[in-house]
Amino acid sequence: MQVVWRTARSLVLIGLLLGPAWAEQPQTPAAPAPAPAAPAAPTLSVARDAVAANVVDREPQDAAETFAPTIHAVYYFTEVHGAEGPTTITHRWLYQDQVVAEVTLEVGGSPWRTWSSKTILPEWTGTWKVEAVTETGQVLASKTFAIQ
Template sequence: MKKQCIMFLVCAMAGILAAQEMEKQSSSELTVAESVLCENVEDRTPVGEATTFPETIGKVYFFTAIEGATQPTQIKHVWYYQGNQMADVSLTIQYPRHRTWSYKTILPEWTGEWSVEVIDENATVLKKASFVIGEKQTTEAESETEE
């Protein structure tokens, strides 16, 4: 009886460790195959791709195609305005290639630099995209290179 209990405990521990390792692998193997900042998403397709949007845009969408999930997992789109976190959107990834998106409502006075990050369950940043609300401010050096 004692041997059976020990064998049961060993098997249970091995199963728990294998499940934990599988969970780590599923998150760490995720990749962002496509990421697009856009004005809308229609029929699972980004519309109006851009990196600069007018103050009157209302909403900016972030479309991502995620690859590598071997089981359902979570990612986040984390939105930042001038370095301050503005939103944290959890998204479930269910398929080996999964298209998903989130959007951030933008008030007209929120002009300037924005970014959004794709973060997996292990808090690893898989992708970062930056955009501007309003006219992009150019430096003197940038102006000279455009001429």
């Protein structure tokens, strides 16, 4: 009987010592929590734009697609929506597919009206294009016009 008790006591001790080890499951490190999504950048858009002979009271005047070579300057007007605080856009002027001027303009909120102008020499006849471009280079709007 003593042998049975010794054996039983030995089994209980072994169970107490090894029990927690048997019960433990190997643990794999938890996957890191996904990083919080970056806030979406404000989506700028151009609600309206025009190439015009002038801008008066923040509105384009005499908008057209063709201008005479005698015009002194052409204006590009843009009304920007979606700005959440100060940002900039650039008016990129192209003559015969070559960039001839870039004008960076402040956008202080939404909606925001802004414009730039380009002096036109009489010999600069032909096709022109002007683009409204974000700080990241995205073209928001463009207009093609001619000097004839």
